[in-house]
Amino acid sequence: MTRPRAITSAVELFGVRTPTLPPATTTNSWALGRRDLVLVEPSTPFDDERAAWLAWARGLSASGRRVRAILLTHHHPDHAGAAGPFARALEVPLLLHRETRARVRDLDGVEVRTLDEGDALPVDDGGWTALHTPGHAPGHLCAWSEDSRTLVAGDMVANGSTIVVPPDDGGDMTDYLAQLRRLAALAPTLLLPAHGAPIDAPLEVLAHYVAHREKRxxxxxxxxxxxxxxxxxxxxxxxxxxxxxxxxxxxxxPFALMSLEAHLRKLEREGRV
Ligand SMILES: [Zn+2]
Structure with missing residues (x-):
């Protein structure tokens, strides 16, 4: 993979190897902003990849930009694997939802700031806000730029792999489907998933996800x-x-069983089984 990679004038991609769900093998980190930056997904547990990520993050600062914070979309290990170490190494606050805070370990010495729906991210070009999008994980956050209609989607969708909704780890199919519909209603034009390439036809992909879930x-x-x-x-x-x-x-x-459980709990709540 070529890294880092400029996606837009205010978004840079740096993918790292992570122990994620096959066929995906990497998690995407994003640098958001032009001068004051927020880095999304402190993900990798692997030493060589952590070193590469930190070299990237420090290089951003060397080029006159400034890393203001690290944003964690949710608590899964292939996203949160280096949350504490990266925040400590860069001496920046970690931004996350309180439901994620309750599920992430090793944050000693880290300044943690909880974010909720509508909170602004500390980037200079403005307009980036946090959206609380539970379903895949209870504290899941997306980052949304109204100006550029760009959505950092975390694990709400993936490009080239599946999203699992794990009911025994805070996943909820009712919430997940409602949030997919809500994200589609925002009409994003660029969608940045945690796994796989950027998606430039977000509405098609979101509609496909909803239709796929309804069919299943x-x-x-x-x-x-x-x-x-x-x-x-x-x-x-x-x-x-x-x-x-x-x-x-x-x-x-084994993954299907998790989704089956999530769907059956939803169907039971709705009195459909
Ligand atoms: Zn996840």
Missing amino acids: EQKIADAHAQRTRELGRTPTRAEVLPLAYDDTPMHLW
């Missing part, structure tokens, strides 16, 4: 009903999975 949800509801008829009782998750995910390779079923 109907398939799960149908599979649940069919198994209930066949067994004469409420089926277990494992009894629904093969039918609901018959189009998914078996090696992905």
Whole structure:
């Protein structure tokens, strides 16, 4: 990968290797702003990649810009893997949601500032605000520039891999779908995912994600009903999975089981199963 890479005049990309969900192997960090910068996703746990990331961050300062803060979109290890070490090394505050603060360790000596919906990011070109977008993770934040209609999407969507909604780690399918629709309603023209290349047709991708989830949800509801008829009782998750995910390779079923659980909790709340 070529790094760093200028995406726009106010966004630079630096991807690092992380232990993330295959087929993705990297997490994207973004430098937002022109002079006063916020760096998004202090992600990597690997020493060589941490050194490369810090060299990048320090190089930004050497070129007359100033790193003002590090922003963490959510608590998953392939995003938060170096939150404490990077904030300490650069001596800048760490910006995150309070639900993320509760889930990230190793922040001794770090100035932590919690952000919530609508809070401004400390960048000079203005307009970058935090959006609270729970669903994939309870404290998930996106960064939004109204002026450039650019959205830093974290793990709300990915380019080339799937987003898992883990119900036992604060994931919530109802919230996730509502937030996807809300992001689409903002009408972004550039979407910057944590995994994969920038997306220049955000509305298509967001619509695809919503449609994909709705289709899967109907398939799960149908599979649940069919198994209930066949067994004469409420089926277990494992009894629904093969039918609901018959189009998914078996090696992905552990992830599918998480999504199945998330969808079934939503369907149960709605009285649909
Ligand atoms: Zn995640």
